[in-house]
Structures are given as structure tokens and as C-alpha cells.
Amino acid sequence: MFTLRVDAETVARTRFSPSPASESLAWLKLTAAAGRHPVFGDPGPLARAALAHPDVALLLGLLPRVGDVYTPDLLTPQPGTATRPRDLLDEQIAQIEATAQDDLEDQVFTYTEAHWSRPLPAEARRVAESGRMPRRLAAGLARFWRDALAEGWTELHSIIEQDITHRAQTIARHGVGGVLGTLHPDIGWAGDAITFAAAWDGEIDVAGRELVLAPGVLSWPGFAVQVDVPDQLVLYYPAHRIGTGRDHRPGKIAQVVGAARAALLADLETARSTAELATRIGYAPGTVSYHLGALHRAGLVSKVRDGRFVLYQQTPQAVVLLDEA
Incomplete structure (x- = not known):
């Protein structure tokens, strides 16, 4: 079991936000794997065509494959507090581009070596060492978003907002702890800790840190926690009622x-x-x-x-x- 040890300040600073960057990477991974989303189906030809762009390919090279358990946090910056969806994405793209070289090398070189079952792609290493990687990763995310997701984001954002509204109602009735224990069957709330039924064991103290809870649509039905960088604490969880017969038409976003x-x-x-x-x-x-x-x-x-x-x-x-x- 994996545990995040929290305190009153963490609970007080917990908030919800969509993460366009995380949703984009989920769709990118699915596209590259020639997979189908359980609800939204095939990513479609526009998403596949975007894979040919060199900046998108560079971004894809930093995503984990089957058996890997680490995604560099710099690719999914903690969402800000912008109210407009496009502003949220722009903020995340700007954060990627502003990544410091030492932070990038820690994540891209050290952490992937520790957590991946494969070596870092040679092209990714070359670009990282050149100092141009943050700019190109930001451009790759912007390009994939534009080609593969921009047209369908209004629908996806609506689903995410419905989830956030549902969670807010739960907080009103049962408090923040009442939400933390209902995000996913494998996520629990122990009063002073968030627990995860995961394949790895460990405990991290995140007392005093801001926690962002990010509902996932294209990453549904999985969950993930982002914890390595102190000011980038994010818990990604599956949005409420996806795939339960509501009016989500598989072909619509799949064709993009x-x-x-x-x-x-x-x-x-x-x-x-x-x-x-x-x-x-x-x-x-x-x-x-x-x-x-x-x-x-x-x-x-x-x-x-x-x-x-x-x-x-x-x-x-x-x-x-x-x-x-």
C-alpha cells in the first residue's frame, strides 16, 4: 500500500481542477498504442497524423510504456486556478517551457533510469542535453492538443465540470474526507492519510502542500498520483459516472x-x-x-x-x- 500523509493545511488547501495536459497525454499514449478508449473509442485519424510531428514524437518518447511506473512531472504541471479552459492549458504549456534545466535532468535522466525498464531514447537524451527540450515539449503538447483535442474539449470539459459539481455537493454534506474516500475503489481516506492500493509500498509526507484533485475523462478508469516535485502535488482520479450509460457517444470524440x-x-x-x-x-x-x-x-x-x-x-x-x- 502507498500512503500520502497529510495535515490540516493540506486538507484546507485541497482544490479541484481539470488538467488539459494530463488528458492530452492520456490520449497521446492511447493513440500511439493503437488502442481504444473504453468509452470514447478510437482516437481517430487526426490524432494519429499528429504523431508524425517531431515535437509530438519527442513528447511521446518521455511517456511510460507497459511496465514503466513513472511519468516526468514536468509534462503535467499542477493546474492553476484559471477559469477558462484554454487559459488552463496555456498556463500548463508555459510551465513546461519554463522548466529549469537541473529539474529537467533530474526527472528525464535520473528518475526514468530508476523507474523505467528501458533506456531513455537517444534522441530525447540529445535534446535534453542541448537545453532545447522544455521549448520543444511545450510545442509538442500544444500541437497535439490543437490537432487532436481542441474540437472535442468542450464536451470533455463539461463532463469534468459535472464531476467537480458532484464532488462539491459531497463536500457540503460530508466534508473533504468524504470526497477523498470516494474517488476510486483503490483510494481510501484514513483521517490523516490518503491510501492507495498500489503495486508498490511506501509513505510520503505531504503536510503543508497544496493538493489538486484532477478528474480524468480520457485517462478513465485509472488513477495516478504526482508527488515528486514539492509544489506539483496532483491526484488524478476517474470522473464520476463515465461509461455508465449517460449520453457520451463513443464515436463523437473518437473521430475527433x-x-x-x-x-x-x-x-x-x-x-x-x-x-x-x-x-x-x-x-x-x-x-x-x-x-x-x-x-x-x-x-x-x-x-x-x-x-x-x-x-x-x-x-x-x-x-x-x-x-x-
Whole structure:
């Protein structure tokens, strides 16, 4: 059993927050493993296309594989207190980019060597030693988020907020301890400690530290605790009632199309230009161009130049996805 020993100050400083960075890494790992989420299904072509970007590949190289038990804390900074979801992500990206070199080397070199069953990828070591790793990891997270999750985040954030509301109601009735003992079947509350039924034993005193409880949707149904860096204490737990028959449609986020891209794809049975699509759909030309670029990289639209215009049209793969939606 693993134990976090807490005090009154820790309990008083406990708060809830989504962690866009953690959700992104969960989706990235699932994508790279060619897996399917138990509720949201296949990560989809846009997520897979993002793997080809070198900064995303660098980020992936620092994630644990089967048998590994450590993720560098710098990849999932403790969420701040921003109220807008995009601001939360921007804050986390900025924290990754600001990682000090000595902290990075401790986590990327020392801790992975102690906790991984495989050596650090040579490319990751080279980039870490060059001092450019924080900037590239931040860029990789931003890129994967943009291509694979941005369109679906409103739905995911809504689920997370519903969980936080549910937990707040539990606190109102039963106190903070009443929540800490109900986050997961393997997480318990002992009055002065949070206990975890884990494969490893140990105890860490986190008295006086701020604890963030982060509901997980794409990381569902697992839990994790982040404790190595003193000011980065986070407990990730599965959001309430995911996968219990509520209105979560597996194909929706799995295809990672979203309303904007679905509307564009549906209107591309006939080849059309960016300007024509902007007029028909009602989006700004720049927004249309951005979405078309992502869809083209994923192989969902083709493009061909016709005089002064570039015309876009559904590919056969897109037709199949639309039929399944």
C-alpha cells in the first residue's frame, strides 16, 4: 500500500481542477498504442497524423510504456486556478517551457533510469542535453492538443465540470474526507492519510502542500498520483459516472471531428474553395483554412489547384467516417 500523509493545511488547501495536459497525454499514449478508449473509442485519424510531428514524437518518447511506473512531472504541471479552459492549458504549456534545466535532468535522466525498464531514447537524451527540450515539449503538447483535442474539449470539459459539481455537493454534506474516500475503489481516506492500493509500498509526507484533485475523462478508469516535485502535488482520479450509460457517444470524440470539421466535411461532397466554404458555413476564412489543413493532414480531404483557387473535397476515408457518425 502507498500512503500520502497529510495535515490540516493540506486538507484546507485541497482544490479541484481539470488538467488539459494530463488528458492530452492520456490520449497521446492511447493513440500511439493503437488502442481504444473504453468509452470514447478510437482516437481517430487526426490524432494519429499528429504523431508524425517531431515535437509530438519527442513528447511521446518521455511517456511510460507497459511496465514503466513513472511519468516526468514536468509534462503535467499542477493546474492553476484559471477559469477558462484554454487559459488552463496555456498556463500548463508555459510551465513546461519554463522548466529549469537541473529539474529537467533530474526527472528525464535520473528518475526514468530508476523507474523505467528501458533506456531513455537517444534522441530525447540529445535534446535534453542541448537545453532545447522544455521549448520543444511545450510545442509538442500544444500541437497535439490543437490537432487532436481542441474540437472535442468542450464536451470533455463539461463532463469534468459535472464531476467537480458532484464532488462539491459531497463536500457540503460530508466534508473533504468524504470526497477523498470516494474517488476510486483503490483510494481510501484514513483521517490523516490518503491510501492507495498500489503495486508498490511506501509513505510520503505531504503536510503543508497544496493538493489538486484532477478528474480524468480520457485517462478513465485509472488513477495516478504526482508527488515528486514539492509544489506539483496532483491526484488524478476517474470522473464520476463515465461509461455508465449517460449520453457520451463513443464515436463523437473518437473521430475527433467536432462540429466545425464535421460541417466542413459534410459540405465537401462537391469540391469547394476556402472562400466558398466560409460563405456557406459561416466561419471566417482563416478558421476554415485551419480546419482544412488539419483534415488534409489526416487524409480526410483532398486538394487540387484550379486556376487561382485550391479546391477541397472529401476523400473515401472521410465518407466512411461520416457514415459512421
